[in-house]
Amino acid sequence: MRMWNIKPERMCNQHLLGEHVEMHMFVGCINKKKSIQGYLNNNLVEVHNIKKRHNQLAKEMKKRSMNHKSELPNYKIIKSGKVNKRANKIELIKRCKNCRIRLKTK
Numbered sequence: 001m002r003m004w005n006i007k008p009e010r011m012c013n014q015h016l017l018g019e020h021v022e023m024h025m026f027v028g029c030i031n032k033k034k035s036i037q038g039y040l041n042n043n044l045v046e047v048h049n050i051k052k053r054h055n056q057l058a059k060e061m062k063k064r065s066m067n068h069k070s071e072l073p074n075y076k077i078i079k080s081g082k083v084n085k086r087a088n089k090i091e092l093i094k095r096c097k098n099c100r101i102r103l104k105t106k
Helices: 013-031 037-041 047-063 087-096 097-105
Strands: none
Touching: 013 047, 013 097, 087 097
């Protein structure tokens, strides 16, 4: 799981949808009191920004005419975590040809 924190319009459909699902997974873990400490330690999530990020992703999904019917459940919001956007951008460019194209053209 990962919060890319890259502008949603610059991500391919696969990564856009994937990150959306992962926001739900993070909230599920938090609500079930499962540890996400490894993700926090590796700069992969900002707990306090999950809801905001989910809303950004959902907005972009709707813009691309994708269905979005999954509201994010409530969760205990604590200020925790810091995502390394620069490292994530580099990782996404390495991983995905479609994101690489979108990141270089938008």
